Amino acid sequence: MLHKNDDNNARASASMTSTELAREALPQKLKRKIKRSLGPWGIFIEGFLRNPVMVGSIVPSSRFTINRMLKPVDWANCKLFVEYGPGVGTFCQPVLDRLPRDGMLIVIDTNPLFIEYLRKNISDSRFKAVLGSAADVEEIVKAHGFEKADYVLSGLPFSTLPEGVGPAIAAATHRVIRKGGAFLVYQFTPRARDFMARHFKRIDNGMEAINVPPCFLYWGWKDEDEG
Numbered sequence: 023m024l025h026k027n028d029d030n031n032a033r034a035s036a037s038m039t040s041t042e043l044a045r046e047a048l049p050q051k052l053k054r055k056i057k058r059s060l061g062p063w064g065i066f067i068e069g070f071l072r073n074p075v076m077v078g079s080i081v082p083s084s085r086f087t088i089n090r091m092l093k094p095v096d097w098a099n100c101k102l103f104v105e106y107g108p109g110v111g112t113f114c115q116p117v118l119d120r121l122p123r124d125g126m127l128i129v130i131d132t133n134p135l136f137i138e139y140l141r142k143n144i145s146d147s148r149f150k151a152v153l154g155s156a157a158d159v160e161e162i163v164k165a166h167g168f169e170k171a172d173y174v175l176s177g178l179p180f181s182t183l184p185e186g187v188g189p190a191i192a193a194a195t196h197r198v199i200r201k202g203g204a205f206l207v208y209q210f211t212p213r214a215r216d217f218m219a220r221h222f223k224r225i226d227n228g229m230e231a232i233n234v235p236p237c238f239l240y241w242g243w244k245d246e247d248e249g
């Protein structure tokens with residue numbers, strides 16, 4: 023589809039000399055070259071600059087955060103793992119490396135730049151990248167043939183999400199997780215715990231210092247004896 027700006031640019035380009043065109047293309051070329059050399063970092067920074075409030079961080083999670091966050095998961099009994107806000111997929115490969123062969127990882131992100139990047143770069147058949155909001159997790163899980171998720175991981179910036187979105191996501195997440203499963207959350211502020219505590223009775227707390235910035239880790243368990 024040709025947008026109005028593309029149309030104007032095309033008209034302007036038509037009246038330029040070839041030298042002017044070459045000069046014009048140089049910053050674009052340079053931008054593309056820098057982006058390519060930065061790899062996933064470049065995409066992440068671009069995603070942050072385009073939408074700082076929704077992304078909430080300019081640096082992806084460290085491997086220390088990843089390993090600690092995923093450690094309590096019972097992988098042998100994990101058929102469906104859901105991740106909110108995967109960004110450029112910092113957690114995706116570590117999750118796929120631990121997931122059983124017949125398991126599935128569904129990631130949900132509101133940013134089309136990240137979803138497009140993940141679809142292009144992760145070719146595992148157990149991986150599904152969905153453009154949408156975590157608030158719609160129940161519909162998304164059902165659309166992929168599941169009733170419940172075993173675990174849900176969240177890197178969402180709960181404290182900066184639009185009014186009402188955080189509580190709606192916490193409630194939907196509690197409903198979608200099976201008994202015995204858990205909601206795994208990492209955040210730079212302890213605020214996410216308040217959203218979780220309205221639904222999850224048992225929450226384990228942690229802190230990872232080797233992360234930029236250091237972050238709070240929470241594991242909210244949906245116990246077998248819950249109503």
Ligand SMILES: C[S@@+](CC[C@H](N)C(=O)[O-])C[C@H]1O[C@@H](n2cnc3c(N)ncnc32)[C@H](O)[C@@H]1O
Pocket residue numbers: 076077078079081082083106107108109110111112113130131132133136154155156157177178179183187
């Ligand atoms: C801090 S970044 C995630 C970083 C990444 N998971 C990592 O470990 O480096 C937060 C992500 O949440 C996404 N996001 C924000 N609101 C969302 C929502 N309602 N549903 C799904 N994703 C959302 C943003 O687009 C962004 O990719």
